[in-house]
Amino acid sequence: MTDELELLKKDWQKKEAQLPKLTYEEIHNMIWKKSSSIVKWILIISILEFTLPHLLYLVPSFKENMDIYDKLGLHNYIIGLTIFTYCVAFYFILQFYRRYKEISVLDSAKNLMHKIIRTRTTVKHYIIYSLSMIMVIVIMMIIGVYLNDDIFSIFGELRNKAQNISPEKIKISLMIGMAVMGVILTAVMGGIYFLLYGLLVRKLKRNYKDLKQLEV
Amino acid sequence: MNKKLEHQFVTELENNQNIVHKVCTLYTNDRDSHKDLFQEITIQLWKAYPKFRGDSKFSTWMYRVALNTAITLYRKSKKRIQTQDYESVIFKIAANEYDPQEEQQLQLMYKAVKQLGDIEKALVFLYLEDKDYREISETLGITEVNARVKMNRIRNKLKTILNP
Numbered sequence A: 001m002t003d004e005l006e007l008l009k010k011d012w013q014k015k016e017a018q019l020p021k022l023t024y025e026e027i028h029n030m031i032w033k034k035s036s037s038i039v040k041w042i043l044i045i046s047i048l049e050f051t052l053p054h055l056l057y058l059v060p061s062f063k064e065n066m067d068i069y070d071k072l073g074l075h076n077y078i079i080g081l082t083i084f085t086y087c088v089a090f091y092f093i094l095q096f097y098r099r100y101k102e103i104s105v106l107d108s109a110k111n112l113m114h115k116i117i118r119t120r121t122t123v124k125h126y127i128i129y130s131l132s133m134i135m136v137i138v139i140m141m142i143i144g145v146y147l148n149d150d151i152f153s154i155f156g157e158l159r160n161k162a163q164n165i166s167p168e169k170i171k172i173s174l175m176i177g178m179a180v181m182g183v184i185l186t187a188v189m190g191g192i193y194f195l196l197y198g199l200l201v202r203k204l205k206r207n208y209k210d211l212k213q214l215e216v
Numbered sequence B: 001m002n003k004k005l006e007h008q009f010v011t012e013l014e015n016n017q018n019i020v021h022k023v024c025t026l027y028t029n030d031r032d033s034h035k036d037l038f039q040e041i042t043i044q045l046w047k048a049y050p051k052f053r054g055d056s057k058f059s060t061w062m063y064r065v066a067l068n069t070a071i072t073l074y075r076k077s078k079k080r081i082q083t084q085d086y087e088s089v090i091f092k093i094a095a096n097e098y099d100p101q102e103e104q105q106l107q108l109m110y111k112a113v114k115q116l117g118d119i120e121k122a123l124v125f126l127y128l129e130d131k132d133y134r135e136i137s138e139t140l141g142i143t144e145v146n147a148r149v150k151m152n153r154i155r156n157k158l159k160t161i162l163n164p
Helices: A004-018 A024-030 A038-058 A060-071 A075-102 A109-147 A157-161 A167-200 A202-213 B003-027 B031-051 B058-073 B100-114 B118-128 B133-140 B144-162
Strands: none
Touching (some): A004 B118, A004 B144, A024 B031, A038 A075, A038 A167, A038 B058, A060 A075, A060 A109, A075 A109, A109 A202, A109 B058, A109 B133, A167 A202, A202 B058, A202 B118, B031 B058, B058 B118, B058 B133, B118 B133, B133 B144
């Protein structure tokens, strides 16, 4: 039996005559259109992820909530943590930028995929770190509530509503409530993130795996 | 970027557009997606054009950018309903030298190639374009030995699809 691929090769070269032909103007118009490549999407989503959490501080009600940290005696810790957070964010942005710049369409297919995945991994680590930070703050708040002797001085509005309940019970309910909220918040944010990126890079990961398998 | 560069690029691409069309034919299933992918490849080629130094042929350089875009960078912009009436170029029968039996076999082959994975398609494409294993391996970033091994596996896979 003759090799089918050889037969195909001969025919493939004959098919050229039937291919569509675009005019100079049509091609010229295309070069100014916007790219919708996966790299561009990774950049847009990453910038959003780096900036959105910081914009929260601009919301007035969020600022008011910051008072709770003062009342819980966490003020200095929070300032320290904020400085630390910005340093880490800066490090991640720098790292992201360096890796993003390395992505080149002129690379081999494997290198290109590897570099895109590496760039994404930087953001993934940043997200994991951010989610852990939320948990750390929640844990700090729970400890703050636990160590505080006068819970009504912080949550004044509770004083009238919960006259018949012992402060101990309120403290425990608050701590449990915070813990549950913390876990839900982390899970939801993590869920959205991994879903978003999962869909974005599904094809890329599959192809990268196919290429890597060739090496075994 | 200046007008001269722009003109030079569009002219080069116009003369070599077949390469891009062939990649689009392999990686898409309807007319709109074909156009979409063609556009994305054009944008990527244009963005990378200043880095094209002319030490290799423009067409050689195009293979890499076109395949990288099709395999890795391209994302379908929206969900498409596959149009039934669309017959990809590769399924069209060549008017001259028509041999029904051979034609049928070719149709089956093209269908089988369309069923392959993205990486496998890239290998077959470069092979059909008469590229040697050195160029295939460099474009994909694998070793020459692995390219040969993979190509043999694809050959067998196609045989199985054709003779189940």
